[in-house]
Amino acid sequence: MYPNLYFLFQDLFGIEISALKLVNSFGLMVALAFVVASALLRKELLRKEKEGLMKPTQKQVWVGKAEGPLTWISSALLGFLLGWKVLWLLLNASDLFTGISPPQRHLFSGDGYPLLGILGAVVFGVLRWREDMKQRLDTPEQKSVMVHPWERTGSITMVAAIGGILGAKFFHLLEYPDEMVAFFREPSLQGFIGGLTIYGGLIVGGLTVAIYARRNRMPFLHLADATAPVLMLAYGIGRMGCQISGDGDWGIPNTNPKPNWLSWAPDWVWSYPFPNNVNAVYGPRPAGYTGKLITENDPWPIFEGFGTYLDPGVYPTSLYETIMATAIFAFLWSMRKRWRVPGFMFAVYMMFNGLERFFIEKIRVNAEMGFLGMTLTQAELISMVTFLGGLTLAILVSRRAAASGR
Numbered sequence: 001m002y003p004n005l006y007f008l009f010q011d012l013f014g015i016e017i018s019a020l021k022l023v024n025s026f027g028l029m030v031a032l033a034f035v036v037a038s039a040l041l042r043k044e045l046l047r048k049e050k051e052g053l054m055k056p057t058q059k060q061v062w063v064g065k066a067e068g069p070l071t072w073i074s075s076a077l078l079g080f081l082l083g084w085k086v087l088w089l090l091l092n093a094s095d096l097f098t099g100i101s102p103p104q105r106h107l108f109s110g111d112g113y114p115l116l117g118i119l120g121a122v123v124f125g126v127l128r129w130r131e132d133m134k135q136r137l138d139t140p141e142q143k144s145v146m147v148h149p150w151e152r153t154g155s156i157t158m159v160a161a162i163g164g165i166l167g168a169k170f171f172h173l174l175e176y177p178d179e180m181v182a183f184f185r186e187p188s189l190q191g192f193i194g195g196l197t198i199y200g201g202l203i204v205g206g207l208t209v210a211i212y213a214r215r216n217r218m219p220f221l222h223l224a225d226a227t228a229p230v231l232m233l234a235y236g237i238g239r240m241g242c243q244i245s246g247d248g249d250w251g252i253p254n255t256n257p258k259p260n261w262l263s264w265a266p267d268w269v270w271s272y273p274f275p276n277n278v279n280a281v282y283g284p285r286p287a288g289y290t291g292k293l294i295t296e297n298d299p300w301p302i303f304e305g306f307g308t309y310l311d312p313g314v315y316p317t318s319l320y321e322t323i324m325a326t327a328i329f330a331f332l333w334s335m336r337k338r339w340r341v342p343g344f345m346f347a348v349y350m351m352f353n354g355l356e357r358f359f360i361e362k363i364r365v366n367a368e369m370g371f372l373g374m375t376l377t378q379a380e381l382i383s384m385v386t387f388l389g390g391l392t393l394a395i396l397v398s399r400r401a402a403a404s405g406r
Contacts (some may be wrong), residue, residue, distance in 0.1 A: 001246035003278035007303045018093035026278065029241025033234040038157040040233070044226035044336070045150040053342075056146040057217045064137025072129045079124025084117025149218060156223075159212045160205045167204020171378070202231070202353075203382075221343035221397070228349035229332035235353075236325030242318035246277025251315025251363040253288045271313035275300035282308050287365045289314055315363045321356070328352045343397035350390025358383040 002008040005028065006020040048054045088111065209227070213220045242249040254271040262270055274281075275298070281291035294300055294307040332349060339345050357379055366377040 001244065001274055001276045001278065001306075003245055003276065003303065003306050007276070007306075011301055019090050021093070022089065024278070025245040026241040026247050029244065030238050033237035033241075034157060034161055036237060037230045037234040038153055040230045041156065041226055042150050042153040044230070045153060045223075046148075048222055048226060049149050053222050054149045054219060056148045058144050059147045060142055061145055062140050062142055064135065065140035066132050066136045068132075071132065072125050075128035076121040076125030079120035079122070080117040081120075082117075082124075083120025084112040084114055087116055088112040147216075149223075152216065152218070156209060156212060159208045163208030164201035164205030168201035170204070171200025219342070221346070224343065224346035225336070225339075228346045229329050229336060232325050232332060232349060232353070233329040236322045236329065239318045239321040239325060243316060243322060246274040246279070248277070248279050248281070248365075249318045250274060250310075250365065251317040252365055253310075253312045254315045254363075255312050268313075268316065269319065270315075272316040272319075273309040273311060273313045274316075275309040276303040276306045277308065277310075278306065280306045280308050281310065287314075288312075314365075317360055317364045321360055324356050324360075328356065341397050341401040343393055344401075347390045347394035347397065350386050350393065352390075354383040354385075354387030354390060356383075358387070 002011070002025050004021050004025055005023040006017060008025070009015045009017060009020060045054065049056070209223070210220055212218075213223050239249070241247075250272075256271075258265075258267060258270040275294055282293070284290045289310045289312060291308045292311050294302045294309055296302075298309070300309065328349075332345065332352075335348075336345060339348075361377050361380045361383070364377075364379075366379060
């Protein structure tokens, strides 16, 4: 496992760049997921507009009107952060990141270069003010411009990201109430970043995108269809981050012998101890495995601050989900031009999403709860609702299309 890029470069290339300890492997993969999703969504929205399925909308904009002090101040704040904190971290990385304390502890401390921060604030603020003044006219005027659907890709991605992260954290705290109590007793940015539930992200992120689409007069079903394969691939990339970092999204202990049909694959595909996982799990866990310290006799390197492994090994469910999500994406992407009924693509995505997550939960570590006499995890319950919701949507849009003669 590579908790951050520092250990990846150190292990694979023998290069030690202390500043790379700030780049968390999981966070990097999540960022990559958003970049890839944004690029594919833009492509789909462009295709749908060319086919006449989505149309540009009018928007009123001001020409020659200064953006004002808030813009100048925000630029100055960015300059202050770069000068005060970022430069300090980069120039002192080799000294700061030598202990076992996480780099985030330095990131959120009050240490830095205050004078360079003030200098950065002045430079960035003045540059933004000058740029604003260049565009200013004596008599600003309001014009109507056409905004194409694909031009809203960045805004859609940003709205989905903000709503998704907030929703993922909220649902995680609902699933683990002890963490919610601890978070509100001692709130911290690091405490907020750790622990996310994907279904919370999908639900809240989807709602925020739906609100955005309504406010900007975008046909929601066509937009949902465009996002369906993209969401599946982004999910797979995110799960790849879970696998690379070993963030705890693994399965239950697996002491069963590897089946013959999987003889071609390496042993870690069947059962994996997640050495040097980012959580540095140590000691017994209720799920049935124990975190142990890596020794010199073990076949893995010892990464400072993360040198533990799981005994016995567990199902690498994040790897399985990456494979399944990629396969589902490939299928949905291949069918996007064939399924012409608005909403049908998204309905199939919901069904696949629900099925995939429901069955993976059978071998995955998660908190269980009682529901109508059944013992389920939160993800199992939501996955069933997701599947049934997708099935219902598929029936409704198909009947509507048949009634309209499409």
